[in-house]
Amino acid sequence: MSETQPRRVENSIMRLALTSTELALGKNGYYAVLHMAGLDVYVETLPPDSHDLETPGEHFAALFNGMLTMYGEGPARGLFRRWGTIFGTTAIKRRPSAALLKPLLWVLPIQRRVRTVLDVVVDEANQARGAELHTLQDAIDHYVITFRDCLYCDGLHPAEPICYAIVGTLEAALKWGTGRDFAVREVQCHARGADACVFEVTKQPLHV
């Protein structure tokens, strides 16, 4: 599918990815990464805050490539996770339906809250790419989330799974929607040779 169709990302998602990068790195780091990633086109102008699928997927991927190149794999893990927290938190706040969803979540048992939040994240991820690339499966004591054609690690060559930006986003969304912390980990990474990036989320909250 990705061989015949250009990979696209919603403009508003690229815009949010760029502003999250600036918040995570500070202005100087942000402009250095844009330059390193060949994304100077965004120095003056951000993509419009629209749902149109007009941003090349390669631009989204280049952002992570630029950060990894500039900071190195070890520091990039923490950086990507922080990026994910910022991205996830901001993405939720800007959804008009989030204000309506939260009181509904609060009357549900915690297990239903977790499931509802993860369903929303997967739906949003599919919308952001205009394709059903993301899925949620229910295992006995955990959920399995699969990202196919992952742009967070496209073209990267890390020694360990590297999609901490997705881990951070999932953690932030779960915290927002349940009030609790959950263990999220990437168990397979496309950049390490797997078919897709796969994440496990425990069903029980962490005791902290």
Ligand SMILES: [Zn+2]
């Ligand atoms: Zn990935």
